[in-house]
Amino acid sequence: MDPNHQFTEAPMPLFAPAPDDVGLVPPLPAGNRDKSSPSYLADHRARLRERFLAGGAAAMPDYELLELLLFRAIPRQDVKPLARRLIQHFGDFNRVISAMPSRLQDVTGVGPAVITEFKIVEAAAQRLARARVMNRPVLSGWQALLDYCHTAMAHAETEQFRTLYLDRKNNLIADEEQARGTVDHVPVYPREIMRRALELNASALILVHNHPSGDPTPSEADITMTHRIAKAADSLSITLHDHLIIGKSREISFRAEGLI
Template identity: 70%
Template sequence: MPPNRDRFHGTPLPLFRPDGDEAIPDGPALRAGRVPSYLADHRARLRERFMAGGAEAMPDYELLELVLFRAIPRQDAKPLARRLIETFGDFARVLAAPPARLSAVTGAGPAVVTELKIVAAAAQRMARGRVLQRPVLSSWDALLDYCHTALSHAGTEEFRVLFLDRKNVLIADEAQGRGTVDHVPVYPREILRRALELGASALILVHNHPSGDPTPSEADIEMTHRILTGAEVMGIAIHDHLVIGAGREVSFRREGLL
């Protein structure tokens, strides 16, 4: 009987990466840990186009390819980028998708999901930096951009409160509740208690409608009035309630609902 080592001599290379990402095509370059020249050239061209024309010069799937390069460094990222766009609709929705749904897409292993969530967090952090510790009412467009970045592509309703000081500077932005696709529990007493803890003088209420239609519901209006009634007793102003939809928002103040 031949030695045991001969039984494993012909064991094939694994078809999948240990992290669960897409299968790696076999070949001398990949077995040597190198990127094939055709992939290296393609990636170099994409990077050059991005640096020359920016994101506006690229379709969503190509911009997503650039993001995926770090997560899957030795294989073609285009098929996965296209699958992600086809599954979720566009670049922003891919970044906003829950990790469990991303993982369900063939080829999207832990490394891919982590990379996408890092980019999503960076985008939110940049948008938040434009409004944090600044007078909110004088940088309203930046505030709207931040709200859309944080909420417009979420798959469930989320209710956030922006706490402002006496100079209307944003001192905190906190989620007060997360719910289902069409409902989120909100507790006015907890919102006002938190405002007192932070020493806030004014609030801006924000929540999203995953359906994409930001038209306030009767429940939205009733809940806002309950918060307003309690805030008036405590001397806290409610500057606005923003309902974030797909590419647009409704302002309670603008619509005469406050």
């Protein structure tokens, strides 16, 4: 068994958009803060908050949800233009929130306070989704597991590989990120997966990795490595339930596709 193999996406062209000028929102002088916050801004913020509380997020476009977050990070300026720039730059709310800090800084007007707000929201979303699956039967709560995987990985800009370890009742006992890679491949070490399974006394595994391109179609390397992990697991009487590839809006199950 090759101990150092890589999951890869099928080759495809990558076009990186040119970054905007980097800019930070400067602090306002204490004597000028009241003047810089006209009443129409306060009214707009109040109306937006009221709409959110009355109807929830479902009827709000992505840029307005971003505005609500930006209100806290930039308390006395009109943040609608920045919210629209972020959506234009990244594509949607999820990709904005999950973008790497270095890429967020490429957008004019984004500084440390904005990045902190976004990363808090991202962490909270992942923790809420994770709480719905940890220490619970995975196979009978499959949709919750898929929701968690999408929340944690679907919008990541680099490829990630994680292993879900299950006990004899198929309760999820550990969710561990094994490796991170580049935009189209990630190193995977089968020996480390098996060693950790033995340490946890796991009886079964589910493999999960994402394709940052958004297309979850498995590559030949994905299939080959999955078979090697399945063989190694079988030799230790550990069941490989599935391998999920997470795309932007859908996932591929190796089990459902007959690949394992």
